[in-house]
Amino acid sequence: MERETGVWRLVFLALPLGVFTVLVIWPLASSFYYSFTNWNGFSDNFEFVGFSNFNKLWTDKLFFNAAVNTAIWMVAAVLIPTLLGLGLALLIDSRIPGGPVFKSIFYFPICLSAVVVGQIWIWIYQPDWGLLNVAIGAVTGSSPDFAWLAKPDTALGSVIAAWAWQHTGLAMVIYLAGLTSIPEDLLEVCEIEGASTWQRLRVVIIPLLTPATVVVVALNVINSLKGFEILYIMTGGGPFNSSDTLAMHMYNESFKKYLMGYGSAISVVLFIVALTIIGIYFRELKKVDEIYG
Amino acid sequence: MARLVLDNITKSFGTVQVINGIDLAIAHREFVVFVGPSGCGKSTMLRMIAGLESVSGGRIVIGDRDVTHVAPSKREIAMVFQSYALFPHLTVAENIGFGLRLANTPKAEIDRQVGEVARTLQIEQLLERKPRHLSGGQRQRVAIGRSIIRNPKVFLFDEPLSNLDASLRVQMRLEIARLHQRLDATMVYVTHDQTEAMSLADRIVVFNAGRIEQVGTPIELYEKPANTFVAGFIGAPSMNFIEARIDSSGGAPIARFGPASIPLADAERRFQPGGVTLGVRPEHILIAEGRTPDFTATVEIVEKLGAESLVYLQTGFSPDPVTMRVSPEHPVKPGDSLPLCLDQNRVHCFASDGAAI
Numbered sequence: 001m002e003r004e005t006g007v008w009r010l011v012f013l014a015l016p017l018g019v020f021t022v023l024v025i026w027p028l029a030s031s032f033y034y035s036f037t038n039w040n041g042f043s044d045n046f047e048f049v050g051f052s053n054f055n056k057l058w059t060d061k062l063f064f065n066a067a068v069n070t071a072i073w074m075v076a077a078v079l080i081p082t083l084l085g086l087g088l089a090l091l092i093d094s095r096i097p098g099g100p101v102f103k104s105i106f107y108f109p110i111c112l113s114a115v116v117v118g119q120i121w122i123w124i125y126q127p128d129w130g131l132l133n134v135a136i137g138a139v140t141g142s143s144p145d146f147a148w149l150a151k152p153d154t155a156l157g158s159v160i161a162a163w164a165w166q167h168t169g170l171a172m173v174i175y176l177a178g179l180t181s182i183p184e185d186l187l188e189v190c191e192i193e194g195a196s197t198w199q200r201l202r203v204v205i206i207p208l209l210t211p212a213t214v215v216v217v218a219l220n221v222i223n224s225l226k227g228f229e230i231l232y233i234m235t236g237g238g239p240f241n242s243s244d245t246l247a248m249h250m251y252n253e254s255f256k257k258y259l260m261g262y263g264s265a266i267s268v269v270l271f272i273v274a275l276t277i278i279g280i281y282f283r284e285l286k287k288v289d290e291i292y293g
Numbered sequence: 294m295a296r297l298v299l300d301n302i303t304k305s306f307g308t309v310q311v312i313n314g315i316d317l318a319i320a321h322r323e324f325v326v327f328v329g330p331s332g333c334g335k336s337t338m339l340r341m342i343a344g345l346e347s348v349s350g351g352r353i354v355i356g357d358r359d360v361t362h363v364a365p366s367k368r369e370i371a372m373v374f375q376s377y378a379l380f381p382h383l384t385v386a387e388n389i390g391f392g393l394r395l396a397n398t399p400k401a402e403i404d405r406q407v408g409e410v411a412r413t414l415q416i417e418q419l420l421e422r423k424p425r426h427l428s429g430g431q432r433q434r435v436a437i438g439r440s441i442i443r444n445p446k447v448f449l450f451d452e453p454l455s456n457l458d459a460s461l462r463v464q465m466r467l468e469i470a471r472l473h474q475r476l477d478a479t480m481v482y483v484t485h486d487q488t489e490a491m492s493l494a495d496r497i498v499v500f501n502a503g504r505i506e507q508v509g510t511p512i513e514l515y516e517k518p519a520n521t522f523v524a525g526f527i528g529a530p531s532m533n534f535i536e537a538r539i540d541s542s543g544g545a546p547i548a549r550f551g552p553a554s555i556p557l558a559d560a561e562r563r564f565q566p567g568g569v570t571l572g573v574r575p576e577h578i579l580i581a582e583g584r585t586p587d588f589t590a591t592v593e594i595v596e597k598l599g600a601e602s603l604v605y606l607q608t609g610f611s612p613d614p615v616t617m618r619v620s621p622e623h624p625v626k627p628g629d630s631l632p633l634c635l636d637q638n639r640v641h642c643f644a645s646d647g648a649a650i
Contacts, residue, residue: 185378188345193392193443194366203395207382291423292381 028271035264041254046261053265063266065241066249069156073245077224080164082216085171086209090201092172093179103176107169114166118233121162125149149235152242159234159243163227171216178212179205211292218281225274246270295356295369295446295479296321297342302351304337304503311337313503314351324473324480328490328526329500336451338500339483343372343449355447368447371440375452377432379424379439386411386420389438410438413475430461437472450482454489466492487527491515499523521647524572530603530616532641533578535571548642551610553588555637569650572641575603578617579634586632590615592625606631
């Protein structure tokens with residue numbers, strides 16, 4: 001009987017495991033494999049080059065530029081939607097008029113694909129007739145024609161703003177769910193103890209939102225690691241590599257320069273970074289679970 | 294002096310009135326228990342005293358101060374919740390000293406006061422733990438500690454023992470009684486458990502459908518219930534109710550039910566001929582040994598509780614089983630036919646509207 005159950009388990013698991021192997025395990029293993037070769041992506045003739053692709057990373061200025069940009073991108077892409085989402089959730093939870101309508105409006109961008117979001121913001125940043133310059137002009141009385149995406153100083157920040165616009169809604173919805181799960185009597189204790197609004201927020205609400213924060217941060221980290229499309233659409237990593245991230249650099253090395261081996265080495269580094277972050281996440285998740293159950 | 298006065302308190306949610314003109318004066322250091330079935334308004338009343346619920350009409354006075362529209366934190370009250378309401382991210386010490394921390398009290402002073410409260414409640418060894426690592430009883434002690442440290446004039450308890458198991462409930466009940474003896478404070482305690490009410494209260498307030506049915510000491514309520522609701526609610530197992538008719542044709546009033554009849558000899562009570570409800574506590578139904586029985590009944594179930602046995606009886610005159618107490622040594626068993634009589638001096642009579650006669 002037990003043996004039969006085991007067989008059925010294998011039968012039902014076979015399809016998802018097969019798909020997972022073909023779409024995840026196999027490409028992952030291939031990346032590791034090719035990172036030790038000089039494969040160009042097409043030719044059958046390639047050689048094992050040991051760690052030379054990884055050694056090259058240390059001397060590749062563009063790799064370091066991309067690593068710094070990735071760090072900036074990740075910190076901003078995690079912090080900004082998280083903080084804005086928390087702020088909006090607190091505002092809507094305070095039962096401001098029209099709260100449910102605002103909730104839907106703020107959530108809407110997450111339903112759009114990154115390509116659509118990228119295109120919308122390209123129009124917003126358009127130097128001559130883009131909404132941003134028009135709005136600045138309306139306020140200052142001038143006629144600015146600043147090319148937000150064409151200047152190295154503002155390109156990455158501009159893409160981060162578009163990213164935050166798309167992802168704030170998701171954080172807001174998760175925080176709203178977190179706020180509704182805070183037991184009413186804990187807030188009543190605050191009332192009886194005479195906590196001010198700020199004390200209530202700092203000492204009670206924000207700590208009690210830790211489980212929601214863990215989810216929001218995890219989603220934002222995972223999404224930001226995968227955040228390739230919007231950068232590709234809006235700047236392509238430019239100008240002058242100013243918005244080049246590791247994912248973008250890997251793409252350029254692999255598919256534009258046909259250095260698939262070197263690109264694979266970059267992807268392995270990115271994988272290790274992601275694995276480390278996920279490891280930290282699970283460790284923190286365990287701590288949160290111990291406190292909040 | 295922390296007397297508490299509720300003056301014609303009403304509360305409505307929309308068009309639904311849930312509290313209908315409550316008048317009550319609670320003396321300084323008195324332990325008053327609000328008791329009643331779910332939805333009777335007792336917790337709403339407590340929350341109005343705390344200031345967590347607004348009052349639709351009437352006045353709440355604590356000490357000599359009208360606090361009807363005063364913020365909860367300024368009422369000099371402390372509240373212990375059914376769910377304990379402990380902050381999961383704070384340690385026991387931080388939970389107890391929560392109010393002091395909000396008031397920017399120096400840390401050394403917080404530590405001193407928390408230590409003192411912890412000693413009182415015997416939870417010193419738990420101070421660094423988080424609530425998740427405490428048992429239900431320990432959590433409730435911490436919640437009580439947080440209220441003690443406020444040094445309030447009035448303690449409010451909202452079903453604080455409901456989440457505890459039976460033995461722990463008895464233990465905590467005792468501790469709350471001790472606390473009341475030790476602290477110079479008025480206590481208002483809400484429960485739906487009448488045993489808890491009887492064992493803790495100086496006075497019990499019985500709520501039903503947003504009104505007070507009766508206020509009195511536990512013994513008053515047990516021995517002189519004002520109506521069938523109070524009679525049925527106070528006492529476990531609850532009072533037996535028997536439909537009867539008053540017959541005064543022979544002079545002295547007699548209550549007739551089924552084949553039985555008992556004289557109602559209380560001179561203070563004025564009986565009108567017609568239907569009444571007799572109320573008999575289980576301990577006032579006696580086995581007629583050497584006496585003429587008032588009626589006989591068949592034993593349906595026997596519950597052996599150790600100190601006593603509860604016997605559920607089938608009678609010809611009551612659709613519901615009649616409950617009686619017997620000594621645990623009594624050899625009664627299901628199917629036995631018992632000759633029974635009522636302790637005639639302890640039989641309660643209620644008119645058709647439920648009011649005691």
